[in-house]
Amino acid sequence: xxxxxxxxxxxxxxxxxxxxxxxxxxxxxxxxxxxxxxxxxxxxxxxxxxxxxxxxxxxxxxxxxxxxxxxxxxxxxxxxxxxxxxxxxxxxxxxxxxxxxxxxxxxxxxxxxxxxxxxxxxxxxxxxxxxxxxxxxxxxxxxxxxxxxxxxxxxxxxxxxxxxxxxxxxxxxxxxxxxxxxxxxxxxx
Amino acid sequence: xxxxxxxxxxxxxxxxxxxxxxxxxxxxxxxxxxxxxxxxxxxxxxxxxxxxxxxxxxxxxxxxxxxxxxxxxxxxxxxxxxxxxxxxxxxxxxxxxxxxxxxxxxxxxxxxxxxxxxxxxxxxxxxxxxxxxxxxxxxxxxxxxxxxxxxxxxxxxxxxxxxxxxxxxxxxxxxxxxxxxxxxxxxxxxxxxxxxxxxxxxxxxxxxxxxxxxxxxxxxxxxxxxxxxxxxxxxxxxxxxxxxxxxxxxxxxxxxxxxxxxxxxxxxxxxxxxxxxxxxxxxxxxxxxxxxxxxxxxxxxxxxxxxxxxxxxxxxxxxxxxxxxxxxx
Numbered sequence: 001x002x003x004x005x006x007x008x009x010x011x012x013x014x015x016x017x018x019x020x021x022x023x024x025x026x027x028x029x030x031x032x033x034x035x036x037x038x039x040x041x042x043x044x045x046x047x048x049x050x051x052x053x054x055x056x057x058x059x060x061x062x063x064x065x066x067x068x069x070x071x072x073x074x075x076x077x078x079x080x081x082x083x084x085x086x087x088x089x090x091x092x093x094x095x096x097x098x099x100x101x102x103x104x105x106x107x108x109x110x111x112x113x114x115x116x117x118x119x120x121x122x123x124x125x126x127x128x129x130x131x132x133x134x135x136x137x138x139x140x141x142x143x144x145x146x147x148x149x150x151x152x153x154x155x156x157x158x159x160x161x162x163x164x165x166x167x168x169x170x171x172x173x174x175x176x177x178x179x180x181x182x183x184x185x186x187x188x189x
Numbered sequence: 190x191x192x193x194x195x196x197x198x199x200x201x202x203x204x205x206x207x208x209x210x211x212x213x214x215x216x217x218x219x220x221x222x223x224x225x226x227x228x229x230x231x232x233x234x235x236x237x238x239x240x241x242x243x244x245x246x247x248x249x250x251x252x253x254x255x256x257x258x259x260x261x262x263x264x265x266x267x268x269x270x271x272x273x274x275x276x277x278x279x280x281x282x283x284x285x286x287x288x289x290x291x292x293x294x295x296x297x298x299x300x301x302x303x304x305x306x307x308x309x310x311x312x313x314x315x316x317x318x319x320x321x322x323x324x325x326x327x328x329x330x331x332x333x334x335x336x337x338x339x340x341x342x343x344x345x346x347x348x349x350x351x352x353x354x355x356x357x358x359x360x361x362x363x364x365x366x367x368x369x370x371x372x373x374x375x376x377x378x379x380x381x382x383x384x385x386x387x388x389x390x391x392x393x394x395x396x397x398x399x400x401x402x403x404x405x406x407x408x409x410x411x412x413x414x415x416x417x418x419x420x421x422x423x424x425x426x427x428x429x430x431x432x433x434x435x436x437x438x439x440x441x442x443x444x445x446x447x448x449x450x451x452x453x454x455x456x457x458x459x460x461x462x463x464x465x466x467x468x469x470x471x472x473x474x475x476x477x478x479x480x481x482x483x484x485x486x487x488x489x490x491x492x493x494x495x496x497x498x499x500x501x502x503x504x505x506x507x508x509x510x511x512x513x514x515x516x517x518x
Contacts, residue, residue, distance in 0.1 A: 007294055029297025033440045034414050035386035036244055057373045
């Protein structure tokens with residue numbers, strides 16, 4: 001298995017420790033003038049999403065992780081399993097609810113997501129940054145109120161609710177930022 | 190961004206404003222030493238000799254040797270120390286140099302593998318006068334007020350509650366754990382100095398020079414490098430460093446004069462280098478010859494000029510004050 005030594009360390013490196021894949025999100029070189037060179041790194045566990053701090057000395061190395069990023073189309077949900085298909089190989093992958101994380105709130109059939117494979121198995125999926133969802137139910141808003149600072153919960157086609165301005169109505173299409181879960185705007189068909 | 194010199198990767202990373210500041214500070218350095226009777230000197234960047242330090246990795250290049258001989262290996266200086274001491278041995282009394290120096294694999298926001306070092310030597314002076322002049326230069330360049338002197342032991346006592354001269358590895362491990370510092374897993378179990386370095390970098394240094402500059406002095410004898418060791422209990426290295434805003438700016442020695450001691454330290458440093466899996470460095474040098482001929486007592490100090498400019502510019506990293514840092518060299 002390939003490995004990276006400290007001179008290869010940089011942000012964005014994908015490595016493997018104790019069987020888990022990690023993304024190097026920070027790497028700072030520190031060295032007392034006459035002393036040991038150290039690399040202070042922050043690494044995000046790509047499965048658990050936890051961040052750990054590790055300090056390495058020059059010459060240390062970490063095993064490289066076999067991580068692949070593919071475009072996968074969401075097909076359907078079966079109980080707690082979400083089924084995707086690799087757009088190139090047509091291979092199908094099933095992800096459990098906890099692997100999909102908050103992503104389930106945005107998944108519509110046919111949506112193309114970015115999927116991470118670790119040693120060939122899916123470990124996570126990221127929906128596009130912006131998705132358009134149809135409002136299925138909400139309380140009627142006050143007529144003529146165009147203020148965006150007054151919000152109400154709106155239930156959408158993916159069976160979840162988002163806070164939207166009070167002028168949003170049943171049947172509207174709304175654009176949501178999947179990174180924050182925030183309403184952006186109403187869109188026309 | 191209007192003050193940056195260009196876009197894309199051919200352009201500099203520093204603004205013109207910072208490059209002008211850099212030039213002005215360089216001028217101030219020259220004026221400072223000229224006013225104090227120091228002679229500006231230049232010595233080779235490429236040398237047969239190099240400092241033998243466990244943690245310094247020099248670049249080298251080779252030129253063809255005489256017919257039938259091995260190529261001549263020349264080291265890019267990690268500091269102009271050896272050559273400047275040879276000038277002391279030849280009668281130099283007060284000399285300074287603004288030198289380009291080179292260190293492999295030292296790259297980060299506070300490190301660039303090629304950087305500018307201001308180095309000076311004054312014969313017949315010791316640690317106290319060396320610290321005094323360092324503080325004066327710091328004041329001339331950065332105007333942060335008079336420097337406070339704190340011994341290495343006081344600083345460790347104050348910030349991590351341990352005596353750095355006597356604590357065993359086991360005790361240092363406890364301190365690291367108490368301070369929430371996780372050492373590299375590969376740290377060798379008998380490496381006391383690496384543990385002191387970790388504590389210094391992580392828990393002591395960030396407090397040094399916040400407000401007034403700090404001169405940290407009397408280092409553990411095991412970290413003497415090329416400083417003389419004062420025989421007392423415990424013995425200490427007559428060495429100091431200057432810190433401003435938690436950043437190390439300068440390093441000074443009351444210089445080691447004994448060639449036999451230098452031989453021993455070179456051999457010890459190379460033994461550790463081999464153990465670390467690093468290439469040993471040449472233990473013979475013209476400095477040894479000069480020391481045998483007789484080196485006058487002297488204090489020597491080196492200052493990282495780029496970091497000084499960085500602090501003067503209130504910049505976050507060296508790239509902001511260097512026209513073309515290593516990644517764009």
